[in-house]
Amino acid sequence: MSIQTIEDTKVKAFPAKPAEVIAFTAKARRRFDPLAIAGKLASTLVPPVIVIALMLVVWQVACSSPTSSLPPPSQVWNEAYDLIAHPFFDNGPQDIGLAWRVLISLQRVAIGFGLAAIVGVALGALVGQSIWAMRGLDPVFQILRTVPPLAWLPLSLAAFRDSSPSALFVIFITSIWPIIINTAVGVRNIPQDYRNVARILRLNPFEFFVKIMVPAAAPYIFTGLRIGIGLSWLAIVAAEMLTGGVGIGFFIWDAWNSSRLPDIIVALAYIGVTGFCLDRLVAGVGAFVTRGTTAK
Amino acid sequence: MTAYLKLDHIDKSFARGGQVSEVLRDIRLTIDKGEFVSIIGHSGCGKSTLLNLIAGLTKVSAGAVLLENKEVDSPGPERAVVFQNHSLLPWLTVYENINLAVSKVFGRSKSKAERHDWIMRNLDLVQMAHARDKRPAEISGGMKQRVGIARALAMEPKILLLDEPFGALDALTRAHLQDAVMDIHSRLGSTTIIITHDVDEAVLLSDRIVMMTNGPAATIGEVLPVPLARPRRRIELASDRTFLRCREAVLKFLYERHRFVEAAE
Numbered sequence: 001m002s003i004q005t006i007e008d009t010k011v012k013a014f015p016a017k018p019a020e021v022i023a024f025t026a027k028a029r030r031r032f033d034p035l036a037i038a039g040k041l042a043s044t045l046v047p048p049v050i051v052i053a054l055m056l057v058v059w060q061v062a063c064s065s066p067t068s069s070l071p072p073p074s075q076v077w078n079e080a081y082d083l084i085a086h087p088f089f090d091n092g093p094q095d096i097g098l099a100w101r102v103l104i105s106l107q108r109v110a111i112g113f114g115l116a117a118i119v120g121v122a123l124g125a126l127v128g129q130s131i132w133a134m135r136g137l138d139p140v141f142q143i144l145r146t147v148p149p150l151a152w153l154p155l156s157l158a159a160f161r162d163s164s165p166s167a168l169f170v171i172f173i174t175s176i177w178p179i180i181i182n183t184a185v186g187v188r189n190i191p192q193d194y195r196n197v198a199r200i201l202r203l204n205p206f207e208f209f210v211k212i213m214v215p216a217a218a219p220y221i222f223t224g225l226r227i228g229i230g231l232s233w234l235a236i237v238a239a240e241m242l243t244g245g246v247g248i249g250f251f252i253w254d255a256w257n258s259s260r261l262p263d264i265i266v267a268l269a270y271i272g273v274t275g276f277c278l279d280r281l282v283a284g285v286g287a288f289v290t291r292g293t294t295a296k
Numbered sequence: 297m298t299a300y301l302k303l304d305h306i307d308k309s310f311a312r313g314g315q316v317s318e319v320l321r322d323i324r325l326t327i328d329k330g331e332f333v334s335i336i337g338h339s340g341c342g343k344s345t346l347l348n349l350i351a352g353l354t355k356v357s358a359g360a361v362l363l364e365n366k367e368v369d370s371p372g373p374e375r376a377v378v379f380q381n382h383s384l385l386p387w388l389t390v391y392e393n394i395n396l397a398v399s400k401v402f403g404r405s406k407s408k409a410e411r412h413d414w415i416m417r418n419l420d421l422v423q424m425a426h427a428r429d430k431r432p433a434e435i436s437g438g439m440k441q442r443v444g445i446a447r448a449l450a451m452e453p454k455i456l457l458l459d460e461p462f463g464a465l466d467a468l469t470r471a472h473l474q475d476a477v478m479d480i481h482s483r484l485g486s487t488t489i490i491i492t493h494d495v496d497e498a499v500l501l502s503d504r505i506v507m508m509t510n511g512p513a514a515t516i517g518e519v520l521p522v523p524l525a526r527p528r529r530r531i532e533l534a535s536d537r538t539f540l541r542c543r544e545a546v547l548k549f550l551y552e553r554h555r556f557v558e559a560a561e
Binding site for chain 2: 191193194196197199200201202203207211212215216218290
């Protein structure tokens with residue numbers, strides 16, 4: 001027992017000193033240190049590179065046999081080389097690079113999601129602020145939000161009689177629910193103190209919305225926006241498959257119809273990377289806008 | 297002469313689920329312009345409710361709050377409140393927090409440069425001009441409360457309402473802020489009502505101490521004048537006979553005649 005106590009005291013005695021050491025390294029890190037930066041970069045980049053390489057190897061081995069139904073990575077590289085190497089080529093109306101197609105899809109998402117963000121935050125603020133609006137609208141929202149994106153498509157095609165606004169509507173209706181619900185929760189969680197400050201200052205509803213409600217609920221709003229942009233990117237691909245046009249979703253459908261499996265695989269990679277970038281973009285904007293908001 | 301602020305037979309009860317609980321009954325009090333009044337009582341006696349009634353944040357059940365003979369039943373910047381937990385908006389800097397109040401209250405009557413000067417003057421008053429670009433999360437609790445006071449003062453209120461403003465602060469910071477409040481009161485002569493449960497604080501700061509009986513249906517038990525000359529210095533007062541007599545009177549009220557009964561909760 002006594003030995004253990006001595007060891008314990010030793011262990012406890014140490015932490016006092018490393019506190020200074022940490023302070024020094026923090027200062028040292030401010031100076032340009034290529035080794036430290038390279039080391040940090042390697043530690044973030046090496047693991048995913050290894051995993052991807054392993055996956056490619058497994059894929060190659062699994063799909064190499066002549067009877068395989070899916071192409072191996074080497075075949076994808078050879079047959080879809082044009083798509084991979086030249087994302088921005090433009091050879092006429094239906095023969096354009098994948099980056100153009102992604103941009104066209106992104107444009108649709110921007111319009112549909114932008115509308116959803118505006119309407120969603122406004123409706124969410126209403127539901128969060130008014131107990132009667134919540135009682136009336138919340139059950140409707142809870143049911144509608146579970147409807148899958150594509151289930152809206154026939155209805156919107158019938159209503160708009162055109163594929164382009166239908167695709168926009170599908171994006172809108174898919175991404176609006178998490179925005180509404182999160183905004184409502186955020187508004188409901190605004191501390192009573194902030195409301196009291198607003199009442200003493202006699203802020204009018206518009207000033208209250210802009211100066212108190214939106215900043216106070218911003219962390220929730222951005223969570224909703226982030227879920228919403230992910231959903232709208234899911235919906236655009238599905239909607240374009242059915243409505244046609246020149247987006248990335250239609251490209252996949254077109255490639256499937258002409259049995260160009262390597263093209264589909266390249267398009268999938270494009271979609272994944274774009275979705276990831278969108279998510280990071282909204283998260284980054286959210287982190288920038290809400291800095292300081294969560295701290296008490 | 298009519299009173300500056302008059303609390304005229306105020307009752308307040310809250311109804312929740314068919315049950316009505318009477319919090320305040322027949323509150324009668326008049327406060328003169330420039331007077332410093334503290335309201336003291338055990339927790340749960342409705343002190344904060346009373347302050348919220350004066351601020352207009354809660355509506356009276358019966359009776360009226362009259363400020364310069366006009367009834368007030370909604371909140372407004374002429375009755376500025378310093379909240380117990382400062383209630384600064386965390387996404388705004390110190391300067392912006394005060395600017396929110398100043399641009400709302402003086403947006404039409406003062407130019408932009410005048411508003412800036414006014415904000416800086418109020419920050420100077422609480423000695424917080426150095427932290428103008430800091431966010432509330434970056435300053436200490438005492439500093440936040442100073443900014444809260446500056447924000448309230450910047451509204452140029454007819455009455456300054458302080459709701460247990462120093463309750464969450466340590467004793468030394470609290471003493472500093474009490475001195476700051478006394479200094480501001482002597483300079484501006486602002487009519488001030490402070491809610492407190494600290495006997496020394498009440499005696500040190502106020503011209504009159506309003507002592508509340510225990511709830512439910514609490515009312516004003518006694519009003520004690522504090523005939524101490526200003527400026528008051530806490531060290532000299534520590535052995536001052538008037539100070540000690542007032543202190544004893546409040547203590548006797550709170551702990552002999554109206555002892556807090558825990559079981560009543």
